[in-house]
Amino acid sequence: MAQVETTRTRATVVALRGVSKSYRMPGGAERTVLSDIELEVHEGEFLALLGPSGSGKSTLLRIIAGLVPPSEGRVETRSVPATASQGGVAMVFQSFALFPWLTVLENVELGLRARGVPAAERRERAVRVIDMIGLDGFESAYPKELSGGMRQRVGFARALVVEPDLLLLDEAFSALDVLTAENLRRDLLELWLERKIPTRAIVDVTHSIEEAVYMADRVLVLRGDPARIVADVPIDLPHWRDKQDPAFLRHVDGLYGVLTRRRPEATAGPLGRLRAERLPQVPAGALTGFIELLDDRDGPADLYRLGEELSLDLEDLLPIVEAAELLGFARVVEGDIALTDVGRRFAEANLLDRKELFREAVEEAVPALGRILAVLRQKSNHKMPREFFQDIFERQLGAAQASRQLDVLIDWGRYAELLAYDDEVRQIYLEEEATEEQEGEAPREEGGTAPAPPDAGGGDAP
Amino acid sequence: MVERRLRPFAPPRVHPALGVDAALLVGVLLLLYALVRAAPAVAGPIAHAPAISLSPASLPGYVGLSLLRMTAAFAASLLFSLVYGYVAAHSAAAERILIPLLDILQSVPVLGFLSFTVTAFVQLAPGSLIGPQLASVFAIFTAQAWNMTFAFYHSLRTIPRDLGEAAALYHLGPLERLLQLELPAAVIPLVWNSMLSFGASWVFLTASEAITVSSHTILLPGIGSYIAVAIARGAAGPVMWAIATMLAVVVLLDQLVWRPLVAWSHRYQLTANAPTGEEPTSWALTLLTRSALLPWLGRHLAAPLERLRQRGAGGLEEVGPLRPWVGRVAGALLLLAAAAAILPALWHLAQAMAAMPAAVYARFLLATAATLARVLAAVLLGALWCVPVGVAIGQSRRLTAYLEPVVQNAAAFPANLLYGLAVLLFLRLHLSMSFGAVLLMMLGTQWYILFNIIAGTQALTGDLLEAGKVFGLRGMERWRSLILPGIFPSLVTGGLTAAGGAWNLSILAEAASWAGHRLVAFGLGSLITQAAGSGQEAHLFLGILLMSATVVGLNAVLWRPLYRLAESRFHIE
The missing domain is CATH 3.40.50.300 (P-loop containing nucleotide triphosphate hydrolases)
Incomplete structure (x- = not known):
């Protein structure tokens, strides 16, 4: 001045x-x-x-x-x-x-x-x-x-x-x-x-x-x-x-x-109650792409330069960074972002293993998703209308935000193959395979537990 | 340097054309002359009301009188919608009452009410034509006002947030805010809805000019009574003349009033939600810009108005916004007054209705079912031909450009003018009125389906149609997976509008006549007409109540779910 x-x-x-x-x-x-x-x-x-x-x-x-x-x-x-x-x-x-x-x-x-x-x-x-x-x-x-x-x-x-x-x-x-x-x-x-x-x-x-x-x-x-x-x-x-x-x-x-400093209050919250969180609004696909991109670079990347290279606004970049940090795939130190070990393994894994890693990460980091799954498991038909969760979230976040949060939760849950969602009837239900795995309580087991679907082949490898 | 720029902000000059000004002057003089001539026919005593002459030469005069009624009703509708919409949008307390009330008013078949209102207005000025005149104006008003009010209210509520904030930051007072922001933002929806409402209200005009109250027919000089008399006498020639005249009036109004207004209103487009379309044009508006008289008038009227406005704005600013309790007290008083006026009448009617035998109720319920079936049949039959034709028109830019205005004019044409000729035809063909009434309803309402389909198809063109071509969609497959889902929302809108129109028309269509022959179909509409003609108030009231309830019910169980489906499943971004 x-x-x-x-x-x-x-x-x-x-x-x-x-x-x-x-x-x-x-x-x-x-x-x-x-x-x-x-x-x-x-x-x-x-x-x-x-x-x-x-x-x-x-x-x-x-x-x-x-x-x-x-x-x-x-x-x-x-x-x-x-x-x-x-x-x-x-x-x-x-x-x-x-x-x-x-x-x-x-x-x-x-x-x-x-x-x-x-x-x-x-x-x-x-x-x-x-x-x-x-x-x-x-x-x-x-x-x-x-x-x-x-x-x-x-x-x-x-x-x-x-x-x-x-x-x-x-x-x-x-x-x-x-x-x-x-x-x-x-x-x-x-x-x-x-x-x-x-x-x-x-x-x-x-x-x-x-x-x-x-x-x-x-x-x-x-x-x-x-x-x-x-x-x-x-x-x-x-x-x-x-x-x-x-x-x-x-x-x-x-x-x-x-x-980009990790927020302390994100982890707080009473257990056992379904509490709405404020998840960054990033589809799992975008997150995956971002992590692959980080993996291709050697060493930490300067966020400011990264944003410029991708011509991403701070508005667009921050949620992705936040999501990667939340799930433990990346860490930001003084404006530089680097993959964690899990992040690196995620980037180099095949599609099925990725889903496994993603599943572990969200179960760890997103308690709200766990509560949704618990509610679904309690139901005999393993289904629940979206409105039910929308209602609960709305009281804490307001209608628009609640709907966006649910969208993110559903997207992440789908990618992790933990739940499925039918938009036509607006029903959230347990993914069948996921259910069996959950009941078998064997999430640690790595490597394909199910035969690879036809689209799981190449293309996704880094 | 500053001086250089201080003057020349006038719009680019166009060659003034003397012819335009001459035409304007002649038009104004003709209008004044017609008004002076019309005065006795407007306000004279009923007993000396001039007989309706069937000479075609008297038609222009009658058209002038009819137009006068339409214009009076339109002015009232505009004023009403501005005040009602403004209050509803600015007071949360008033909004809670006014908007649901408007929704109900919209569902009341006003044509059935005509005899009620005529009686009421005649009591205001006994023995004078003023009573029936006001009743006719009121009937037209009820056909115009609700739509326009909704449009104004809605545009006030959807003014972009930051425009409102800018107005607040720059301290625009209520009056300045209205003039600079709220009215301009509402111009386009107001013009469109005015045009549609004006068109839709011709039916009410023609129906209300010849009205039978307690077996006594009152004829108000106008094109509606002209055709009523011609039909009663079985005079095919004058009927044709009246139809041709009406057609000319609709087309001329479209060209000389509505098109120019639509083209003019385009400048009030909020850029944020501007659809990418061509600017509407109007030859009449282009001509008007070449007038030398209008800018002169504008200059000499604008300056004093501006001074007045400055003073008004200052004054209002000092008063400040109304305290909330003022509105609440006023609202409560208004409600009390309305209750005091309506409740005794309702009590009287309720007693009469309670006294009616069960058989009457049964007959009315059965009639409701019959009319409901006719309304749905009219919409379905209308959709059956309008969907393929509308899609065909909508896919071609050229066809759309030619035919869209034709369809809009057809929708504005009052179908009931054709009913006499239709009855003649039905008599020849020995067609049952039970079915014929459906055709009569279609005659007035199918156009709404057609132009919605055309508009919907236009929205479809481009990428989606091309994608369909690329994927080789053909025949049935193309219709099932591309066209029908694509136009579904427009079909729902068109169907809803058509059904609303059909309910109102049922009152005219289920009992129509030619000379001595009267064809009646059993239904709610004909029961209402009979009850009105014979002065059975309780029957009439029951009929109107049933019809309103059915319209509201149908909205809830059929149209609203369809709307939701259209919005969630078939919405095109």
Whole structure:
């Protein structure tokens, strides 16, 4: 950051004190998505909020914006000495959120219109911002005539024209292609660093570690269920930052480490009750592919580079990494991922042995699956409607999440040949062969216990 | 530099065409003239109501009067749907009552109610034509309003979350929010549903212009009463004239009103859920953009309106949103008032119904079964020819472009205008009305199946059809594994709409006449017609109750499960 005022204590633009957010589930239970958030955004600060999807970072941003009231705690917007700024909050949305029936100019004027700015001044200010953001000549175009990048420029113009104290970015760059996003990031950074806009602070919600390290003065990492702030990392590199700079890469790796650290609360949970867990939503097939891929590389792989090579977003990569760790196939240390012994054996095994290893891993690591199997075994026909489990999960997770979790459990259970599922009648039942094995209690036995199915041959070998 | 850009935001100029403005002016003048001429026929006393003239020359005047009723009803429907939908979408308490209520209202066969409402409205203005006029407008209103209300309510509820958040962040007050976000977002569904509802309500107009209450026939001058008189006299010529005129009206409205509206509404498409299709076009709209008069009017009307709006927005902002208890108290009062008005009448009816002998109930139940069988037969027979024809049309872009508007216009054409001629035909062929009534219902409802199938087939084309070709699917196999599952959801939608229409039409179709001959089929519809004609209120009420209950029941046991099946099994992403 160019002009950090380190000498005097900086004013706070907005502060969150002990903020939590819970939602009431249809079953009546409460689900807490954010817990005990303490956070201050200082004058002149570019803050990035980083976290995996579903970590509540967008909810947090909406609490800051005043769109969503916190369940506990409070949001303080302390008034700072008046400047050119008009005050208030503005937001740039991932989906742009432009009004399709308004022209570029009308969209930009929207925020001023509600503030009762006279028509002539409105137009003049809107035109000035449109100029500044590089939309000159597009005033009378409709959003649908513009490319994604230009649309988001309208989003920025609409936010900046009200001269907000606080500018909020909700994944503002993630719907754009790589080059366009980079271009827009630089333009925003230039406006910000050269003080061309009276904005006092920016909060950028993102799932791109690189974006956070490139732009922000400070990165907060949100993780867990409910989400808390697990890290507060100042990025003290001068602008403009070089992405190949070792110091830059150290920050990126460090944040990868924080994001992939094994969560302690995942193992907790009362035994004997069917408890919904939050499994990463990764189909067994994708996981298998990922492990084979790791096996092909010698030694640990840098997650940041791996993501780039596979052109996988953090959003997509993190769940896979998490699943591999959960099942004990891989371990992450400081942003590097490596296969465990089991993982290596899994990668090199044939299809049947793989299923065996997978079965052991899920039985060990996913108690919920074990409980489902126990319920099925108790039934004389070894069947249960999906709705039964859906109901139980829903009370803890909400309908959409419960359904996704069940999908993952069923997928993993199917791959492990522990259970089968008929989508047409929505029945989950025990896999017959699996049942016999379970009753024989011989899961340790390795090597084909059943004749290989015709498709078990080549192709899958690493 | 700024100045350079401050002015020229006007849309690109097109050559103004004087002819367009001249046509507009002539149209407006004609409309005013017709209104002045029509006044006595609208509000005069019943006793001096002019007799219906069967001269074709008087048809345009009658059409004008009918259109006036339609327009009045449409204005009322629009206002109703905006207010009702807005309240239901913005108050959770109101929503819990209003939406189920709307669902029930939708299932009531309003045609059966006509004699009730006419009696009620005549009491409002005894001896004057105003009563029957209002009753007719009300009947049309009930055919239009529910659909439009659902459409508006639904689009308010499905406004993309971040657009709503943007509006909140930029402090749009309730009025600004309505004008900038909620109304624009609802334009497309409102226009579409207006068009469909308007078309569907022609039947109600024509049926409500000639209505028999307690063996006394009231004729409201209009195209419906014209054809009623012509049928009663057995005058085939005027009947043909009326049918041709009606056809022309439907087509002209389509070309001059609805197509332009649909094309205009396209700009309000929410890009997020835009279907990839061609933009609708309308020659009339293209012509209108060449008018010089309209922009002039726009400029001179817009500025004051804008000032008014600014003031209004400021005022509303200060008031702020309504406190929740205000809504609750208002709702409770409204419910109480409604109960006070309805309960005594219901009590009276219940007593009369309790006094009815069991044989009457048995007859009504049997009649319900008969009509149910006819409705289902009408839908099945309709599907039988519409599926192959619709699939054939839908697979060809060219055929679709030509025939889709034709089918839509056919659906808007009030089938009951043809009933007189059909009776004549049935008499010649010695066809039993028990079966003939099915054909009469089909006449009005099969089009809904046909255009849904066409739309469904269009959605199928592309990858799926090509895949079918690659895998060499042919003949029966192709139908069984590709086409039928693919169009199933559209078939269900079409069937549901057709069945709804058929129930309403049964009231007209089960008892139709030509000159002195009256053909009656035993069924709920004819029982309702008879009860209404002879003023047996308890019978009428029982009939309507049975029909509403059957419609609601059929929705629950047949259509909803089919919908679920369509969504879970046959949904195409």
